[in-house]
Amino acid sequence: MKAKYIKFSVIVAAGVSVLFSCKKSFLELSPAGSTLETNYYSTPTEALAGVVAAYDPLNTETGGSDxxxxxxxxxxxxxxxxxxAGGGSSSDMTxxxxxxxYSLLTPATGPQGEFWNINFTGVNRTNLILSKLASVPGLSASDLKRYTAxxxxxxxxxxxxxxRLFGNVPLMTAPLATAxxxxxxxxxxxxxxxxxxxxLTAAIPDLPTTVPTSENGRASQGAAKALLGKVYLYEKKWAQAAAQFADVNGTPGGTSTYGYHLLxxxxxxxxxxxxxxxxxxxxxxxxGSQSYNWNNWNTFxxxxxxxxxxxxxxxxxIYFAGWGFNPITTQLVTAMKGDPRYGYTIVNLDSLTKATNTKYDPSYQNTGYFLVKYAPLLKYKTASGTTELNWPNDYIEMRLADTYLMEAEALVQAGTNTGRAQSLLDAVRARVKLASVPATLTNIYNERRLELATExxxxFDLVRTGQAPTVLAFKNFKSGVNEILPIPLRELNNTVLVQNKGY
Structure with missing residues (x-):
């Protein structure tokens, strides 16, 4: 666990002035950063800046040492x-x-470094702000509770x-000395x-039930309960998972106490x-309104x-030209043919270009089918700055159809209230005008694939349900190894970390 990746440079909170904003230098260690941190968190505004900094890794698509x-x-x-994977070639985004x-996945090559960096940066930022909040002068009791939560x-x-990604990892709940x-x-x-x-259990009571528009992106009580339900699901604590999801979901097809409903x-x-x-x-x-260009790579x-x-x-x-990554597999195309969600998930670009007498350059592993949910639509093309770097599409990490299906799964696994499980599955299907199917695990898993495709x-679903070795055999997935990622090679240097089995 190399210090430059795990240790949080305390200059970050001082530099953050607006929600989800940071600079590359915030992740770099310097004597100036250490000095600044000792004088920081002296006002409620600075406390909020520290909380904002703790959210920032969720929003980070660029950065790191390289x-x-x-x-x-x-x-x-x-x-x-x-x-x-796609892209320009087999060496594009290695x-x-x-x-x-998976035969190419090694401790030195793979996405594990980015996952490790993003999440441990977040851990260290949360540990730091938690260590400071109680001593911030002038911070109200209500803000102290909310920021802590x-x-x-x-x-x-x-x-x-x-x-989920690495299995056994270091567990740190307080800031660490360099040594x-x-x-x-x-x-x-x-x-x-x-x-x-x-x-999560500690956070839930002190989070707001709803978040005002001016604070969109901050955690709510519903988000924490949904995440706790998901955690229980992964632990196979079926009844506890179902109970958390029930609070979030409310009556299937209706509006929950948190205001959630299916669109x-x-x-x-x-x-x-x-x-x-x-x-x-x-x-x-x-x-999409920052008007940034390539000189702003680590700030947008x-x-x-x-x-x-x-x-x-x-x-x-319809579409702006992109870089050809993540072409849709023929497996997903086959699974979704005839499903009403197909057109909102997949575009057959070969058919579109033929119909409009246009063209594109096939990417590596091109299938002719492209992703729609996050596609670069011309109507959202920025009017200023570099177009490629200013797309406004949000990522909905947890949404109601997802929690409906997770609750249905937990109920079936627990063998309780299968009628509610059926109603939850029916509501997801009814939204797209599909008839009811029995609430079996097979049908729920299939519905998750179609409803949540490319999200x-x-x-994660394939791994936690044990389907990955079979379903991903065509990608050389190795059972007993690839269910988790390797510890990044650079994190093993001069540390006591032990590499995951099989890597």
Whole structure:
């Protein structure tokens, strides 16, 4: 666990003045940073800046020591049977190529460095702000409770990703002295899950039930309950998972106590014109209005993934040209043919170009089918700055249809209230005018694939349900090894970390 990746440079909070904004230098260690930190957190405004800094890694698509592109969605889609890695060649975005073909995944090559960096940066920022909040002069009791709850929600979020991706990881719940950074041992995944549960259980009562529009992107009570339900699901604590989801979901097909309800039109869920809609439970915000260019690579907070998934050199209606990553697999195309969600998930660009007498350059692993939910639509093209770097598409990390299906799964697994499980599954299908099917695990898993395709959930679902070795055999997935990622090679240097089995 090298200090430059795990240790949080305390200058970060001082530099953050608006929600989800940071600079590359915030992650760099310097004597000036240490000096500044000792004098910081002296006002409520500075306390809020520290909380904002703790959110920032969720929104980070670029950065790190080598200016890498680090969006998690592309790696997760590449690792699944939803998409191929694609791009310009087999050496384009080697991190994604490695999980697209698991035989290439090694401690030195793969997306594990970005996942590790993003989440441990988040852990250290939350630990720092939690250590400071109680002593901030003038901070109101209500703000102290809320900021503490937000930081615990975020620490739980970061550690949930870490334990799912890596298994046994170091567990740190307080800032560390420099001398201690290299001596952090991994703990059992059960201990990490226990800490995640503790943080979320503590956070829930002190989070707001709803978040005002001016604070969109901050954690709510519903988001924390949804995340806790998901944690329980991964731990196979079926009854506890179902109970948390029931609070979030309310009556299937209705409006929950938190104001969540399924949108009438499935396609509206993903529109940049409909951000933070009633189906969104936890949403990671991006902006297209920064007017940034390539000189701002490590500072912008737009959605570069949108540019990544567009067709290369495309010239025609509807879409802007992209870089050809994550072409849709024929497996997903076959699974979705005839489903009403197909057109909101997949575009057959070969058919479109033929019909409009236009063209594009096939990318590596091109199938002719491209991703729609985050596609670069011409109507959202920026009027200033570099177009490729200013897309406004948000990422909805948790939404109501997802929690409906997770609750249905938990109920079936528990063997209780299967009638409610049926109603939850029916509501998801009825929204797109599909008839009822029995609420079996097979049908629920299939519905998750169709409903949530290309949203980054598929790989996790395949692994946690034991389907990955069979479904991902065509990508050389190795059972007993590839269910988790290797510890990044650079993190093993001069530390006591132990590499994961098989790597």
């Amino acid at each position: 200016n890498t592109y680090a969006d998690p969605l592309g790696a997760l889609n590449s690792a699944s049977d939803d998409c191929f 991190t994604w190529q490695a999980v697209n073909n 937000e930081a615990k929600f975020l620490r739980a979020h970061y550690y949930f990703d870490l334990v 201690d950074l290299y001596n952090q041992k991994q703990v059992a995944s059960t201990a990490v899950y226990a800490q995640v549960e503790t943080d 009438t039109n499935y396609g509206d869920v993903f529109s940049p014109s409909n951000k933070f809609n009633a189906e969104s439970i936890f949403e990671i915000q991006h902006t 907070k737009s959605n570069v993934y949108t540019q990544m998934v567009g067709a290369r050199s495309y010239s025609g209606p 980054g959930h598929r790989w």
